[in-house]
Amino acid sequence: MKEKETTEKTSKKSSVKKNLAKKENPYIPKPYKVLEYFRETPDTFTITLDMQIEHDPGQFVQVTLPGIGESPISICSYSNKYVRLNIREVGNVTKALANIKKGDTLLVRGPYGHGYPMKLLKGNNLIIIGGGCGVAPLRGIIDYVEKNREDYKDVHLFLGYRSPKDILFSREIEEWRKQYNLSVTVDQNEKHDFCYDAKTGFVTEALKASNMNNENKVVFICGPPVMMKFVIEILKQKGFNDDQIFISAERLMYCALGVCCHCMIRGKFTCIDGPVFRYDEIKDLKND
Amino acid sequence: MVYRIKRDELNIFLEGFARKNQLVAPLKGKLAKFELVKEEQVKDIYLEKNTYFPAKEFFFKKNETVFTFKDNKIQEPKLETPKRIFFGLRRCDLNAVKHQDKVFMEQIKDPYYMAARENSYLLGFHCWEAPSKYCFCGTLNLADYYDLMFYDKKDYFLVEVGSDKGKELIKEFKTLFEDIDITITKEEKKIKGADRLLKDDIKGLYDHPDWQKGVNQCLSCAACTNLCPTCYCFELHDETKTSNIQEGKRVRNWSSCQVLDFSRVAGEHVFRQKREERFKHRIYHQLEYFKERYGVNMCVGCGRCIQGCPTRIDFVQIINEMK
Numbered sequence: 385m386k387e388k389e390t391t392e393k394t395s396k397k398s399s400v401k402k403n404l405a406k407k408e409n410p411y412i413p414k415p416y417k418v419l420e421y422f423r424e425t426p427d428t429f430t431i432t433l434d435m436q437i438e439h440d441p442g443q444f445v446q447v448t449l450p451g452i453g454e455s456p457i458s459i460c461s462y463s464n465k466y467v468r469l470n471i472r473e474v475g476n477v478t479k480a481l482a483n484i485k486k487g488d489t490l491l492v493r494g495p496y497g498h499g500y501p502m503k504l505l506k507g508n509n510l511i512i513i514g515g516g517c518g519v520a521p522l523r524g525i526i527d528y529v530e531k532n533r534e535d536y537k538d539v540h541l542f543l544g545y546r547s548p549k550d551i552l553f554s555r556e557i558e559e560w561r562k563q564y565n566l567s568v569t570v571d572q573n574e575k576h577d578f579c580y581d582a583k584t585g586f587v588t589e590a591l592k593a594s595n596m597n598n599e600n601k602v603v604f605i606c607g608p609p610v611m612m613k614f615v616i617e618i619l620k621q622k623g624f625n626d627d628q629i630f631i632s633a634e635r636l637m638y639c640a641l642g643v644c645c646h647c648m649i650r651g652k653f654t655c656i657d658g659p660v661f662r663y664d665e666i667k668d669l670k671n672d
Numbered sequence: 673m674v675y676r677i678k679r680d681e682l683n684i685f686l687e688g689f690a691r692k693n694q695l696v697a698p699l700k701g702k703l704a705k706f707e708l709v710k711e712e713q714v715k716d717i718y719l720e721k722n723t724y725f726p727a728k729e730f731f732f733k734k735n736e737t738v739f740t741f742k743d744n745k746i747q748e749p750k751l752e753t754p755k756r757i758f759f760g761l762r763r764c765d766l767n768a769v770k771h772q773d774k775v776f777m778e779q780i781k782d783p784y785y786m787a788a789r790e791n792s793y794l795l796g797f798h799c800w801e802a803p804s805k806y807c808f809c810g811t812l813n814l815a816d817y818y819d820l821m822f823y824d825k826k827d828y829f830l831v832e833v834g835s836d837k838g839k840e841l842i843k844e845f846k847t848l849f850e851d852i853d854i855t856i857t858k859e860e861k862k863i864k865g866a867d868r869l870l871k872d873d874i875k876g877l878y879d880h881p882d883w884q885k886g887v888n889q890c891l892s893c894a895a896c897t898n899l900c901p902t903c904y905c906f907e908l909h910d911e912t913k914t915s916n917i918q919e920g921k922r923v924r925n926w927s928s929c930q931v932l933d934f935s936r937v938a939g940e941h942v943f944r945q946k947r948e949e950r951f952k953h954r955i956y957h958q959l960e961y962f963k964e965r966y967g968v969n970m971c972v973g974c975g976r977c978i979q980g981c982p983t984r985i986d987f988v989q990i991i992n993e994m995k
């Protein structure tokens with residue numbers, strides 16, 4: 385499997401080079417129409433763009449709001465008809481983006497980075513572990529699996545949120561429950577609000593309690609650094625190897641082209657070597 | 673191919689160029705730096721020592737307009753650079769251009785950098801010996817990377833051709849250059865007194881306690897990265913008119929890995945929180961990370977980061993003393 389992986393990575397790299405060979409200015413975003421705006425939770429929303437591009441789940445785009453700035457946003461869908469972005473209002477650009485409306489035009493460049501190597505992982509059971517808005521890039525995997533269901537075995541989703549009102553993708557979650565194993569947790573639910581059958585507690589507890597070994601499985605993790613750290617600890621206890629685990633990293637980013645250097649994790653660039661890394665590729669790199 | 677030009681004719685050559693096109697060369701001033709040199713300033717070109725500031729700014733600009741915008745419409749700037757000769761670049765500065773070329777012309781096709789670079793001629797000036805006590809280029813395997821290289825021989829200069837562009841230039845001013853049948857050997861090109869850096873392989877030294885010697889004196893002022901001829905990190909920001917934020921420009925500015933904000937993400941998390949991590953990041957990018965990607969050290973050994981450091985942190989000495 386490792387050998388195959390190398391070939392895919394090299395072929396991807398050469399395709400990246402081909403794109404750069406065109407004499408296009410790589411910093412200039414292009415306009416795309418907003419097809420839909422959906423308020424997911426009090427501080428997140430999902431926009432669907434009329435953007436037909438080839439991409440892998442886990443890749444990201446750069447969204448520009450002239451006068452405010454540019455921000456990297458992961459693609460949370462997998463389709464050749466549209467691109468969906470789930471955005472949390474946390475910085476200048478994302479807060480301003482919340483005011484966008486259906487029918488508006490958004491300036492976007494991308495897609496960028498290495499996504500999840502789904503083709504290489506055919507035949508595996510998939511374990512998807514997301515925390516908060518870290519569920520967004522993982523949602524691309526779910527869309528991908530839906531289109532290629534016969535290529536993968538069981539799918540188990542572990543999704544953790546702060547509270548019932550923070551649960552993302554409420555429109556889809558019912559469908560996922562029918563199709564896959566789904567464990568949703570909320571950190572707190574003092575008022576006992578309705579939240580499907582979510583259990584109160586951290587996603588790590590649900591993972592610990594699950595009866596799982598590492599056979600024919602690959603794990604995708606995305607979430608806050610602390611959550612990823614503890615999830616990996618539990619997975620190691622359950623016998624998972626580093627090369628069965630894929631994580632998605634987050635860093636400050638300007639160019640997304642492997643040049644501005646803000647997203648470096650030691651010698652690796654989150655924007656072109658990641659954002660998805662196989663855990664054994666970066667586990668020795670710590671956090672700096 | 674090697675030519676010879678008489679000492680007093682060098683200025684005729686440079687004045688001739690400055691008259692028709694643009695000449696960039698070191699001028700002394702308070703702190704020596706590369707500047708646009710007018711015809712009548714050619715006699716003041718300063719070649720005694722290396723410049724305090726590198727020539728980086730002419731290619732990778734401190735402040736570059738990436739595009740302008742009005743409402744949601746984007747306008748790319750017109751990029752034009754006149755034919756420009758750079759004279760007096762030392763071997764370190766020439767290699768710095770080489771390394772930035774790798775980033776801005778190979779890794780990506782950066783239109784701003786390429787526009788500034790395409791019409792320029794790189795004319796080097798050889799150091800027979802290290803011009804400053806901070807120099808350490810000797811052990812960094814610097815390459816020949818120039819259109820023409822000038823070797824000072826007191827009464828005359830030997831001029832070595834390094835490219836077709838250089839050949840063209842000689843042709844243009846052929847009455848001043850005399851073709852001579854010699855070659856300049858690798859041994860002759862060696863710069864004396866620049867072998868200060870004893871090891872450039874620092875792979876296994878990341879957790880070495882001696883880094884602390886530098887860290888404890890570091891003020892995170894970013895002088896090192898600003899004076900470095902190779903450091904190429906940047907930020908992109910939008911600048912708008914106060915009266916109308918719908919109109920303005922996106923600019924690219926130099927940025928420094930030595931400051932906290934360099935890795936600060938929305939939500940206020942900083943990935944390289946400690947000064948030690950930031951200090952080591954710079955040295956490791958220069959001597960390891962760049963090499964992993966491009967096969968060559970990013971650092972060219974000019975010593976400007978040491979000379980310009982307000983507390984004179986000498987990372988070369990720190991590395992040399994590590995056991």
